[in-house]
Amino acid sequence: MSRQWVHTASVKGRFQRIHRWTGFFLQAFLFVTPWLVVAGRPAVQIDIPARRVFALGAVYTASDAIFLVLALLIALFSLFLVTALWGRLWCGYGCPQTLFLEEWVRPLEKWIEGERGVRMARARAPREWKNLWRRIAKLTAFAVLAVAVSMTAVSWFAGARPLWTGQSSAAAYVMVGVFSAGLFADFAWFREQFCNYLCPYARFQGALSDKGSLTVQYEVALGEPRGARGAAQAADAATAGACIDCKKCVAVCPQGIDIREGFQLECVACARCIDACEGVMAKQGHEGLISYKPLTPQPKLRPRTVAYGALLTGLVTALVFQVATHDAIDASIARAPGTLFVVDADGWIRNTYLLKVINTSLSPMEATVAVEGLPVDAELSVAPVRIAAAGTATVPVVLRMRAPEGPITRLTFTVDTDGGHARLPATFTAGGG
Ligand code: SF4
Ligand code: SF4
Structure with missing residues (x-):
């Protein structure tokens, strides 16, 4: 069956005014956020190659995956709760597909090709230059829009300034190309079919909503x-x-x-x-x-909404706690590759480690390294640990003991900075005693 092209007529009314305002704020958030800077760093950036996320002055690294998990679960259960209460509110007011079609694609189409009746007449008319140039102009406008939206979307990951000034990686521009092609096809042709055939959220409507939605x-x-x-x-x-x-x-x-x-x-x-x-x-x-x-009047508080609300409250509480207790450093220690222990010329036994400290704050810092319960006849040598803002420092740590208690001594390294403290269990090896 051939596709019935949908030519929508313009409409005004109270819900369209709500659309204008929600559209304005959502677009401001989407387009402006990648350009904001906090303490010399992006206010928000998901830096996938470096496996770190900048968020309003803090840096989250791969070891902070719990934040990502909590944030995704909160987004998921918020969507569940909103759907149970208000049905497809997200589709109508928050989804980027609806947003760009309603705020840009259809107004551009109307501006270039005319109101619904005129567009339908032009679609039926023979291919003539007087209609063709409008079609070319419309598709050109859609292409520009698709590139602008794609550049903005990739800016969240690659950073707005490097991306828009041509200093990002080739992979970032490949992603812009792929997104642009997909968005152009959506704006020019696919449109409502995306909701009907591709959107996974639409497929789950039956399971997420009930007669009270x-x-x-x-x-x-x-x-x-x-x-x-x-x-x-x-x-x-x-x-x-x-x-x-x-x-x-x-x-x-x-x-x-x-x-x-x-x-x-x-x-x-x-x-x-x-x-x-x-x-x-x-x-x-x-x-x-x-x-x-x-479909049938139901109380707002019903088992489904109460369960979603309770889960959401728990998840938000956990995230707030994690953010509030987020340490300014993330440290780990491992034995230097290829070394177990060395007996020095003076008879002391030497173990060498590599200490890695990630500064998750946006200020440079210095770290102090110590070992808890170090015997009197032991020596700890470690170079000053200076870590750039949102940077990583890896330094060798040398520990020598004259007479270890046994073949393996358990000990704990401590790393202290202005904003953080880490305790790192390790072992000192002295051979097969
Ligand atoms: S009057 Fe009838 S046909 Fe006209 S907009 Fe209302 S429901 Fe639709
Ligand atoms: S998609 Fe639903 S709410 Fe929107 S105009 Fe059509 S019938 Fe009405």
Whole structure:
């Protein structure tokens, strides 16, 4: 079956004003954040090659994976809770797919090719230059938009300044190319099919929502039997429904569905049909026939929402605790490769280690290294440990003992800085005693 192209009509109304504002704040967050700097470092950057994340003045390294896990779980359960309470609120107001289609792609299309009726006529018309140049202009605008959005998306990972000034790695620009191609195909052609066939979130709607979740619904009892204005009233004024069958709700729907046929899985809860019908019905002196409603009224506090809420509270508490107790250093110690122990000319036994200290703060620091419970006849030699802001230092540590207690002595290295403390268990080897 060939695809029915969806030509949406423009619409104004209270929910579209909410869209404008949420769209403005989401885009400001998406486009501006990669350019923000805190203490000379990116305010937010997910630096995958260096396996570290800059977040508002702190640096999280691979050993802080717990933060990533907690953040992802919080995002996941927030989505579950929002879906259980308000249905596809995310799809309608937060999803980048909806955001860019509604805020850029469709306005650009309308500006270049005209309103719905004109666009439909142009789509049917023979291929002539007077229509062709508009199509070329539209696709060029979509290509520019796709590159701008892709550059912004990759800026979150590669850093905005290096990426936009041509100083990022080749891999970063390859990613921009791949994203741009995908986004261009989406803007120019795929559009609502992404929600219908590819989006995994849409596939899980049935499992995530219940009869108490909000959906967009047509008031059958008020609207039916529908009919052209006057026709129904003339037939039977007492039983005529309020719907005048103007099909405005269908014309504005980006998913190409008729909500009067009942709840449909394709509906992304964008409320364009609500605004359209409210506008039409206001002229009839009647309230709108389409609204956000649960399939059956249910209390907000029900087992599903309480469970999601409790889990979310626990996860947020754990994340806050982790952030509050996040140490400024991350240290590890290992025996120097290829060495076990050495008997020096003076008879002392020497073990050599490599100490690695990661500075997870945005200020340079110095670390002091010591060994707990070091015997009197032992020597610790370690060069000064200076670590750049958000940097790593690896230094050799030499420990000598004249007469170890046995073949293996258990000990604990301590690393202290202004903002952090680490205790590192290790062993001192003295041979097969
Ligand atoms: S039916 Fe209404 S709420 Fe659902 S996608 Fe269409 S316009 Fe948006
Ligand atoms: S916009 Fe309202 S009145 Fe017009 S067809 Fe849709 S439900 Fe009926």
